[in-house]
Structures are given as structure tokens and as C-alpha cells.
Amino acid sequence: MEQARSRRAESSAETGPAASGTRAVRVPHQLHAADQLHAADEVRAADELHAADEVRERAGATGATRGEHTHSESPIPHPCVRQDAATAGSVAQDGRPVVQRASVRGQILDALRTALVAGELTPGEVYSAPALADRFGVSATPVREAMQQLALEGAVEVVPNRGFRVVVRGARELAELAEIRALIEVPVMLRLARSVPAERWAELRPLAEATIRAASSGCRATYAESDRAFHRAVLALAGNEQLLRIADDLHRRAQWPLVEAPVSRGRADLLADAAEHTALLDALAAQDLTVVQSLVREHFAGAS
Known part of the structure; x- marks a missing residue:
């Protein structure tokens, strides 16, 4: 009888999970409620990561079959390094920006x-x-979105x-964007110059100085980011959220490069543009409406 039990044990060992290449896992008979929830969360997390990997692989293969890969296109050069801590991002050892899992689509949108x-995305x-x-080390889905x-x-x-x-x-x-921006913002600036006290304009000087450092x-x-931040702060004093959205959209569109010279504006041009921010604050604080109007129109006309 002892020998029979031994043979059955050996047979079970040869045909059980270990023999089939699957690691045997000891499962306790009972788990506390918290332990059960924790275990379930781990399983769901593992399943989600596995599904994400599969989606990424399928996206690459599907994109290729649809002809989305343009093999002749040049890779996007690494963006210039931002100096301010608020916009600084992590960079992996291979030079690619590290995209955090939280709000991947938003981060990709900002990077694009x-x-x-x-000028790293060439017109045409x-x-x-x-x-x-x-290039970003993510699946094609957030990039496409x-x-x-x-x-x-x-x-x-x-x-x-093909793509985009x-x-x-x-x-x-x-020039059309500059005209529209002037039509919207000049009246607002003049109204703010009449109503906002000088000390409020002084509070915006750090933002104007930040544009000089960025330039x-x-x-x-x-x-471009610092420039928009300054203009948003000025217009925010009007207390009109719809104005902020429309003005910021027009401002962003005005910053897209021209096909003739995608990166024409050099350091000297940026510094000259940034200096106008300080001059504008001075005119607003002094309630000099003529100078305010002239500065705003010239500032928009020179933006590119």
C-alpha cells in the first residue's frame, strides 16, 4: 500500500501543473475582504497593462497596413530645452521625451x-x-487623437x-490674424487702462520679465508659451472667460510658422518683442491710451 501511494504521487507530479510548464501557485482557502480587493486590483492592473501593450502592437501593424507610415518623412528633432521649471519635462537616455501615463493625450498635444x-513640424x-x-514612445492612439x-x-x-x-x-x-486680434483686444486694453489701478499692472511685471528671459x-x-501667459494675464483683468478662450486661440494660431521661413525670428527679434510687454505695462499704468493703442497694434503686426 505504501508503494502504491508513492507511485500515485509520482504519477501526479509528472502530469500536474509543474510538468506542463505552468508554475503551481498555492492559493489560501480564505482571504480577508481587504486582501481580496487588493488581489482583484492587481489582476485588473495586470490585465490593463497587457491590453495596452496589445493595443500598441496592433496600432503599429494596422497603421502600416493603412499606409499611415510615410517612410520618407524625417523624424522630428528634439525640441529646444525649456528653461522654466513649470514647463520642463523629463528626457530618457535615448533622447526621447518621457511621457507620463496620466493624461497622455494632453501631453502629446502639448508636445506637438x-x-x-x-518649426519642427514642417509646413506641407x-x-x-x-x-x-x-518618437514619443507611446501607442498611436493618443497621437492620432x-x-x-x-x-x-x-x-x-x-x-x-497617410496621416496629417x-x-x-x-x-x-x-496679417488677417493680427487684424482680428487688434479688433478684439485693443478696445479691451483701452477699457482696462481707464479702470485698472497702477498697482495691478505692477503685479504683472514678473510675467513681462519672464518673457524677456524666455526670449x-x-x-x-x-x-511663445511665456508670451501667451503674459497676454492671458492682462486680458484676465477684464473678467471675461470667453474673451480669454478666443484671444488665446487666435494668439496660438498667430504663432504657427510661415512656410517661407518657419524659424525666421531669431533671438534679437524675440527680445524686441518681449521689450514691448514692459512698455505696454508702463502705458497702461500711466493711462496713456494713445500709446496703449499704438503698442498693441504694432505688437500684433510684428508677431510671427
């Missing part, structure tokens, strides 16, 4: 906007979502079965 303003060139996804948002904003246009083409812009469009870096994308 930065590349667009910096087609970029595929899988190729851009490889971000590019679709840029299409709604007018920065790119969809090219079926950066819109070609000319000097006329830039000193010579990085067009860094300056």
Missing part, C-alpha cells in the same frame, strides 16, 4: 504644439501617427491613409 511653433509635410508615436485636435484648430489637415499634413500658411493669413534663450517655443 511645441514642435509646431518651433505629412506625418503619420505611428511614426510620431514611436492629439493630431485630430490640431486639425480642429486648423494647424494640420487629415490626409486619408501641416497646414501651409502665408503672410496674408498672419534670451532664443527658443521660439519657450518664448
Whole structure:
């Protein structure tokens, strides 16, 4: 009998989970409620990560079959390094920006906007979502969603079965944007000059000085972000949220590069533009309406 039990044990060992290559896992008979929830969470997390990996692999393969890969396109150069801590991002050892899992689509959208303003997305060139996804180390889905948002904003246009083409812009469009911005913001600036006390304008001087530091870096994308922050702070004193949204959208569109010279504005041009912010604050504090109107119109006309 002892020998029979021994043979049955050996047979069970040969045909059990260990023999089939699957590691045997000891499961306790009972778990406390908290332990059960924790275990379930771990299983769900593992399943989600596995599903994400599968989606990424399928996205790359599907994009290739749809012809979304434009093999002749040039990879996007690494954006210029931002100097301010608020906008600084992590960079992996291979030079690719590290995208955090939280709000991936939003981070990709910000990165694409930065590349667009910096002239790293060439007007007229087609970029595929899988190729851009490889550059950021993410799946093609958040990149495609971000590019679709840029299409709604007018920065790119969809090219079926290929990807997204950066819109070609000319000097006329830039002049039209400057005219619209002046029509909207000049009256607001004049009203603020009459009603806002001088000490409130003094509170905005750190933002004006920040634009000068950003211009000193010579990085067009860094300056663009600082420039918009200053203008938003000025217009925020009007207390009109819809105005802020419309003005910021027009401002962002005005910062897209021209096809003739995507990165024409150098450090000297950026510094001259930034100096106008300080001059504008001085005129607003002094309630000099003539100078305010002149500065705002010239500032918009010179933005590119």
C-alpha cells in the first residue's frame, strides 16, 4: 500500500501543473475582504497593462497596413530645452521625451504644439501617427487623437491613409490674424487702462520679465508659451472667460510658422518683442491710451 501511494504521487507530479510548464501557485482557502480587493486590483492592473501593450502592437501593424507610415518623412528633432521649471519635462537616455501615463493625450498635444511653433513640424509635410508615436514612445492612439485636435484648430489637415499634413500658411493669413486680434483686444486694453489701478499692472511685471528671459534663450517655443501667459494675464483683468478662450486661440494660431521661413525670428527679434510687454505695462499704468493703442497694434503686426 505504501508503494502504491508513492507511485500515485509520482504519477501526479509528472502530469500536474509543474510538468506542463505552468508554475503551481498555492492559493489560501480564505482571504480577508481587504486582501481580496487588493488581489482583484492587481489582476485588473495586470490585465490593463497587457491590453495596452496589445493595443500598441496592433496600432503599429494596422497603421502600416493603412499606409499611415510615410517612410520618407524625417523624424522630428528634439525640441529646444525649456528653461522654466513649470514647463520642463523629463528626457530618457535615448533622447526621447518621457511621457507620463496620466493624461497622455494632453501631453502629446502639448508636445506637438511645441514642435509646431518651433518649426519642427514642417509646413506641407505629412506625418503619420505611428511614426510620431514611436518618437514619443507611446501607442498611436493618443497621437492620432492629439493630431485630430490640431486639425480642429486648423494647424494640420487629415490626409486619408497617410496621416496629417501641416497646414501651409502665408503672410496674408498672419496679417488677417493680427487684424482680428487688434479688433478684439485693443478696445479691451483701452477699457482696462481707464479702470485698472497702477498697482495691478505692477503685479504683472514678473510675467513681462519672464518673457524677456524666455526670449534670451532664443527658443521660439519657450518664448511663445511665456508670451501667451503674459497676454492671458492682462486680458484676465477684464473678467471675461470667453474673451480669454478666443484671444488665446487666435494668439496660438498667430504663432504657427510661415512656410517661407518657419524659424525666421531669431533671438534679437524675440527680445524686441518681449521689450514691448514692459512698455505696454508702463502705458497702461500711466493711462496713456494713445500709446496703449499704438503698442498693441504694432505688437500684433510684428508677431510671427
